[in-house]
Amino acid sequence: MPENQDRELNRHFLTLWIIWGAMLSSLAMYLLICHAAPEIRSESPMGGSLGLLGNILLGVSAAELLILYFIRRAMFSPTARGPINRRVEQKPLISKRMFMSKYVSIVIISLAVSESIGIYGLVLFILGDDYSTLYTFILISALALVAFRPKAAELERLAVKHIFK
Numbered sequence: 562m563p564e565n566q567d568r569e570l571n572r573h574f575l576t577l578w579i580i581w582g583a584m585l586s587s588l589a590m591y592l593l594i595c596h597a598a599p600e601i602r603s604e605s606p607m608g609g610s611l612g613l614l615g616n617i618l619l620g621v622s623a624a625e626l627l628i629l630y631f632i633r634r635a636m637f638s639p640t641a642r643g644p645i646n647r648r649v650e651q652k653p654l655i656s657k658r659m660f661m662s663k664y665v666s667i668v669i670i671s672l673a674v675s676e677s678i679g680i681y682g683l684v685l686f687i688l689g690d691d692y693s694t695l696y697t698f699i700l701i702s703a704l705a706l707v708a709f710r711p712k713a714a715e716l717e718r719l720a721v722k723h724i725f726k
Contacts, residue, residue: 577711588679603689611690618681675705
C-alpha cells in the first residue's frame, strides 16, 4: 500500500480512537456529575425505583446490542459472490476509500448506540432512580464501547476480505 494511503488510513483510525476515548470519558463524566450534584435527581413517586421504565430501557439496551452485533456482521461481510480466494478476476470489491468510509461509519454508529445505553442510566437517575441503576447502565455501555472499539486487527482482516492488494 502506498505511503500516502497508509497515512490516510492511520489518520482515520486515529480519529476513531479519539471519538472512542471521548465517548468513554463522557461515561465517566456522567458518573462524576451524578456524584457531584446529587440534587439533579428528582423525587420518584415510586420511592426511588422506576421499575417498569428501567426494565423497558434494559430490554431496549439488550435489543440494541443484539441488533448492532448482527448489523456489524452483515455490514462487514464481503458483498461479492464467494470468498476472495475462489474468485477468478482480480478486481477489488470496493475501493480503499469506500471501504474506509464504510468502516468509519459502522464504528461510529456502534459507538453512538453503545453510548446511548449510558444515557439511559443517566436519565433514569435524573428521574429519581438509584445509583445502582446508573452504575448498571454505565457498565453495560462501557462494556459495549470496549467491545465495539476500533481495532487495527479487525480493520486489517476486513480490508483483506474486501480489497485485493
